[in-house]
Amino acid sequence: MKQTNQHITDLILQLQGVDVSKYDETFLNKSIQKRITETHCNSVQEYCALLEQKSNEGEYFLNSLHISYSEFFRNTLTYSALEHIVLPSIALQKRSTKQKEIRIWSAACAAGQESYSLAMLMEELKNGDCETIKYRIFATDQDQTQVIEAQKGQYTAEALNNLSLKRFNQWFTQLGNNYIVKQELKANIDFSVFDLFSEQLGCPPASIFGDFDLVVCANLLFYYKHEYQKMILEKTSGCRANGGYLICGETERDILIRHNFKEVFPQSAIFKK
Numbered sequence: 325m326k327q328t329n330q331h332i333t334d335l336i337l338q339l340q341g342v343d344v345s346k347y348d349e350t351f352l353n354k355s356i357q358k359r360i361t362e363t364h365c366n367s368v369q370e371y372c373a374l375l376e377q378k379s380n381e382g383e384y385f386l387n388s389l390h391i392s393y394s395e396f397f398r399n400t401l402t403y404s405a406l407e408h409i410v411l412p413s414i415a416l417q418k419r420s421t422k423q424k425e426i427r428i429w430s431a432a433c434a435a436g437q438e439s440y441s442l443a444m445l446m447e448e449l450k451n452g453d454c455e456t457i458k459y460r461i462f463a464t465d466q467d468q469t470q471v472i473e474a475q476k477g478q479y480t481a482e483a484l485n486n487l488s489l490k491r492f493n494q495w496f497t498q499l500g501n502n503y504i505v506k507q508e509l510k511a512n513i514d515f516s517v518f519d520l521f522s523e524q525l526g527c528p529p530a531s532i533f534g535d536f537d538l539v540v541c542a543n544l545l546f547y548y549k550h551e552y553q554k555m556i557l558e559k560t561s562g563c564r565a566n567g568g569y570l571i572c573g574e575t576e577r578d579i580l581i582r583h584n585f586k587e588v589f590p591q592s593a594i595f596k597k
């Protein structure tokens with residue numbers, strides 16, 4: 325498996341100029357096997373020949389590595405802890421230190437489901453007893469197509485299944501067969517393209533200095549090899565405010581525990597360093 329992956333990794337670098345060696349071996353192998361089946365090749369050798377002959381196969385292969393699946397309020401337990409404990413406690417701490425703004429980074433926002441879920445929680449907090457609190461969400465992804473989709477905020481009815489009726493009615497309007505996020509919910513979110521492996525940038529430029537109370541970096545760590553997971557965790561940790569939280573996907577908890585993060589509530593995927 326290692327040798328096959330290495331050969332294809334070298335070919336992709338040579339033909340497409342993209343280094344895919346940072347991806348986890350098992351994930352890379354599954355993606356290669358999937359493309360072999362989809363292209364009806366009978367062997368890895370045949371697939372390598374195809375990669376060399378058909379210039380667009382390299383692009384198809386790279387696209388197959390970009391998994392952008394997301395959901396509103398994905399990981400119920402985490403969102404419940406955020407709603408009832410973490411966000412109110414950040415708001416309380418802001419109030420006691422006379423700071424007004426809660427700063428959040430949604431670091432792999434895909435088509436916006438995560439960022440809008442966070443914005444709904446913040447709006448509900450403001451409508452409770454924290455009306456003086458302001459918030460800003462910096463929502464980024466490496467994939468420009470996803471960022472454009474996120475800015476649009478347009479979803480199928482099926483994509484909104486996880487939402488309560490109250491949230492659905494409050495924040496969406498119908499547009500043909502789809503539903504679009506209301507402008508009021510978009511108003512406090514800044515969407516931009518940002519690669520977590522960027523060597524030049526430590527945090528999204530729009531945020532200027534980072535200082536995030538909450539960073540959500542969910543459901544992408546497991547696609548990368550250990551050393552690259554470490555790079556992402558260093559980057560997302562480096563721009564948290566003092567005492568800021570880091571949130572991963574619920575299936576990624578072991579990765580953060582391995583990197584000495586402390587889980588704030590058991591099984592919640594909400595961590596502090």
Ligand SMILES: C[S@@+](CC[C@H](N)C(=O)[O-])C[C@H]1O[C@@H](n2cnc3c(N)ncnc32)[C@H](O)[C@@H]1O
Pocket residue numbers: 390391392393394395398431432433434435438464465466467470518519520521541542543544573
């Ligand atoms: C499976 S989706 C998860 C989306 C969302 N965070 C969630 O939990 O539902 C993974 C996202 O991570 C993004 N991603 C992968 N590698 C990235 C990187 N190096 N920098 C920024 N975003 C990245 C992908 O483009 C994709 O939109």
